[in-house]
Amino acid sequence: xxxxxxxxxxxxxxxxxxxxxxxxxxxxxxxxxxxxxxxxxxxxxxxxxxxxxxxxxxxxxxxxxxxxxxxxxxxxxxxxxxxxxxxxxxxxxxxxxxxxxxxxxxxxxxxxxxxxxxxxxxxxxxxxxxxxxxxxxxxxxxxxxxxxxxxxxxxxxxxxxxxxxxxxxxxxxxxxxxxxxxxxxxxxxxxxxxxxxxxxxxxxxxxxxxxxxxxxxxxxxxxxxxxxxxxxxxxxxxxxxxxxxxxxxxxxxxxxxxxxxxxxxxxxxxxxxxxxxxxxxxxxxxxxxxxxxxxxxxxxxxxxxxxxx
Amino acid sequence: xxxxxxxxxxxxxxxxxxxxxxxxxxxxxxxxxxxxxxxxxxxxxxxxxxxxxxxxxxxxxxxxxxxxxxxxxxxxxxxxxxxxxxxxxxxxxxxxxxxxxxxxxxxxxxxxxxxxxxxxxxxxxxxxxxxxxxxxxxxxxxxxxxxxxxxxxxxxxxxxxxxxxxxxxxxxxxxxxxxxxxxxxxxxxxxxxxxxxxxxxxxxxxxxxxxxxxxxxxxxxxxxxxxxxxxxxxxxxxxxxxxxxxxxxxxxxxxxxxxxxxxxxx
Numbered sequence: 001x002x003x004x005x006x007x008x009x010x011x012x013x014x015x016x017x018x019x020x021x022x023x024x025x026x027x028x029x030x031x032x033x034x035x036x037x038x039x040x041x042x043x044x045x046x047x048x049x050x051x052x053x054x055x056x057x058x059x060x061x062x063x064x065x066x067x068x069x070x071x072x073x074x075x076x077x078x079x080x081x082x083x084x085x086x087x088x089x090x091x092x093x094x095x096x097x098x099x100x101x102x103x104x105x106x107x108x109x110x111x112x113x114x115x116x117x118x119x120x121x122x123x124x125x126x127x128x129x130x131x132x133x134x135x136x137x138x139x140x141x142x143x144x145x146x147x148x149x150x151x152x153x154x155x156x157x158x159x160x161x162x163x164x165x166x167x168x169x170x171x172x173x174x175x176x177x178x179x180x181x182x183x184x185x186x187x188x189x190x191x192x193x194x195x196x197x198x199x200x201x202x203x204x205x206x207x208x209x210x211x212x213x214x215x216x217x218x219x220x221x222x223x224x225x226x227x228x229x230x231x232x233x234x235x236x237x238x239x240x241x242x243x244x245x246x247x248x249x250x251x252x253x254x255x256x257x258x259x260x261x262x263x264x265x266x267x268x269x270x271x272x273x274x275x276x277x278x279x280x281x282x283x284x285x286x287x288x289x290x291x292x293x294x295x296x297x298x299x300x301x302x303x304x305x306x307x308x309x
Numbered sequence: 310x311x312x313x314x315x316x317x318x319x320x321x322x323x324x325x326x327x328x329x330x331x332x333x334x335x336x337x338x339x340x341x342x343x344x345x346x347x348x349x350x351x352x353x354x355x356x357x358x359x360x361x362x363x364x365x366x367x368x369x370x371x372x373x374x375x376x377x378x379x380x381x382x383x384x385x386x387x388x389x390x391x392x393x394x395x396x397x398x399x400x401x402x403x404x405x406x407x408x409x410x411x412x413x414x415x416x417x418x419x420x421x422x423x424x425x426x427x428x429x430x431x432x433x434x435x436x437x438x439x440x441x442x443x444x445x446x447x448x449x450x451x452x453x454x455x456x457x458x459x460x461x462x463x464x465x466x467x468x469x470x471x472x473x474x475x476x477x478x479x480x481x482x483x484x485x486x487x488x489x490x491x492x493x494x495x496x497x498x499x500x501x502x503x504x505x506x507x508x509x510x511x512x513x514x515x516x517x518x519x520x521x522x523x524x525x526x527x528x529x530x531x532x533x534x535x536x537x538x539x540x541x542x543x544x545x546x547x548x549x550x551x552x553x554x555x556x557x558x559x560x561x562x563x564x565x566x567x568x569x570x571x572x573x574x575x
Contacts, residue, residue: 029404033412036393036456040415043453047430054433102328109325123560124329128336130556132514134533135549138541139335142342142353189333240421248423251516255537265425265517272429272521278436285429289422296421 029065048289057281065278077283081267085287088263091253092179092246095185099193099242100235102186107197108227112139112206122198125191133188137255140184144174144256176258184252192241200234201227235304265286310458336553343546350540362543366551372532376548379529382444383513386451391511393452394459395497400465401460427454428521433520442524450522451512458511459504466500474487499546 055073059065075132078085083230111122143150151174154160163169204227212222228235250265264284271281316323341354346359367373396415400406419427431453436445474496478488516530523531533545 029400029406032400032404033398036397036460037415039393039453039574040419040456043431043434043449044419044427045415047427047434050433050437051430102331106322106328106332107325108321112394113322113325119564121329123557124333127553127557127560128332129510129514131336131339131549131553132533134516134530134537135336135339135545138353138533138537138545139338139342142338143334145353187331187335190328193329220413238452244421244423248425249517250425251534265423268425268429269520272432278433281429282433284345292423293421299453 011060032033045255051282051286054278057279057287059269068199070279074287075277075281077280078287081264081284083290084262084264084267087178087261088247088265088288091185091261091263092243092249093163093183095189095246096193096239096243098182098186100239101195102180103190103193103238107194107201110194110198111201113205125194128192134251137184137188138250140180140256141175142185144180146173146175150174174257176261178257178261180256181253181261184256185249188249188252189242189246192245193238195240196238197231197234200231204230232303236300240296240299244296247289248294339546340553342545343550345543345546347543352541352543352546359543362547366544366547367411367545371527372542372544372548375529375532378444378526382447382451382517382528383509385448386455387438387505387509389448389452390455390508391458391501394456394504394508395463395501397456397495398460398463398467400498402464416457416460419454420461421556422513425521425526428518431518432521442522443526446522446524447519447526447528451515452516453509454515454518455511456506459501462504462507463497463500466503467497467557470496 018272022077053067054065056067056069056071057065057071058068058070105120106125110118110125114121142148145151151160151172154163154174155172160169160172160174163179164171168182169177174180174183208230209222212226217225247263248265250263250269253263253266268281268284268288271277299303342355343362344358344360345352345355346361347354348356360567397412401409401412428450431450435442440446443493470493475488475492478492483491514530516534519528520531520534527535529548533541536542536545
């Protein structure tokens with residue numbers, strides 16, 4: 001899994017090394033690329049086109065669907081399912097912020113303070129991946145069970161009062177509330193935040209910290225002025241790797257939530273696999289894709305690390 | 310005062326360890342509940358200690374069948390994605406060609422796309438083609454989404470490779486095939502292995518894309534999903550625990566071996 005820590009490949013062409021001119025083998029790169037690229041074109045790009053065309057079709061399962069450029073499907077889908085869209089953004093956003101807050105100390109610990117325990121902690125971060133994530137998500141049903149020790153402790157500490165004031169929980173329950181869904185999302189995507197953070201923290205020259213200390217910077221100032229800015233590439237790729245899958249997820253909302261916590265992924269799944277309303281499902285999926293692409297582009301521009309993607 | 314100072318200095322360590330505990334808590338619960346003897350159909354509440362499920366891990370119908378299907382799919386998907394991905398990675402690092410930017414985007418996009426979008430659009434394609442959903446459609450989908458991760462892993466390794474090593478081999482009269490097999494491939498091997506491992510893990514644990522494109526075929530994650538609706542057998546926890554333990558032991562063993570090797574060399 002350590003490869004997840006690598007930054008995504010650059011979209012901008014990297015300057016190729018100067019090579020002695022080859023007489024033969026000009027076609028070699030094309031032959032190397034052909035099978036894989038063909039695979040992605042047929043099973044990734046082409047489906048997107050099919051989906052776009054499905055979203056403007058009308059008809060029924062029995063009579064078949066025809067392209068009628070029925071763009072109203074988009075409007076209908078949006079006006080009917082905008083709460084689920086908002087919820088997806090809200091839950092995935094909260095989970096991403098929580099992942100950053102929880103994941104940063106852990107990544108910092110592994111990078112600077114773990115010493116000879118570093119490898120062991122790394123293994124412990126990655127090892128849960130080998131137990132199916134569905135089994136681990138189901139375990140949260142036990143952990144957050146009504147009247148269990150976790151809910152009891154949160155009640156005693158009056159945390160539940162705060163969360164229910166925020167509308168994240170209801171009464172004495174955590175399970176089947178937005179809080180449970182956010183908790184599950186945070187848990188599931190936390191390693192995707194920790195690993196890129198660790199990679200960029202580990203690259204920081206420790207002498208920069210020493211220099212800052214020598215110049216009488218307080219620990220908080222060192223963090224604010226040196227460590228955090230230098231870890232920005234990790235923060236950006238970590239937040240993207242957390243937010244994107246979390247926004248499309250429907251597993252946590254289904255297993256830990258209720259009908260009031262349905263996210264857009266749940267709607268796409270039911271429309272596609274149970275109700276069989278393909279145009280609506282395709283339109284929703286297309287809107288989700290476009291929204292995420294726009295958000296990601298704006299975010300990367302804003303964060304000023306364009307070389308990342 | 311000394312305690313406050315100690316707390317101040319180690320605050321980040323304590324916070325980090327708490328996050329680690331949060332990450333590992335579900336695995337502890339999965340392990341403990343693999344020894345449970347639940348009363349009803351669901352294994353969410355502790356009743357009494359029992360090793361019944363460990364003695365009969367395949368006792369639930371279809372469970373081990375779905376496990377073996379998932380392992381088969383993961384094996385073939387890993388093989389396919391590693392082969393195609395390694396070829397792309399070498400082309401990207403070693404050659405100049407047209408449309409490099411487009412190729413890079415095509416490889417990056419599947420990693421930046423929510424799974425449910427890829428799942429839904431691929432299903433539209435299969436429905437339009439009238440394809441029979443099952444083993445082959447799952448395998449096609451898995452190779453598709455694993456491919457980009459393999460490319461990234463292999464590319465990182467090949468890029469950090471010293472090109473002079475290959476030049477040295479050629480200066481010593483090694484042919485292109487010999488250079489590739491004796492120099493390039495061994496150096497790239499850790500990257501290829503990392504990509505393959507990642508592909509295996511991604512394919513084995515995939516639920517969302519599989520759920521859309523599996524038809525009535527049931528993989529292990531789909532079995533777990535179904536059981537969350539019908540009733541969760543303890544055997545699910547047994548298999549989850551076993552996979553966790555095997556993975557940790559495997560990693561620890563490989564670390565011990567590589568430590569010994571470096572010591573022997575030194």
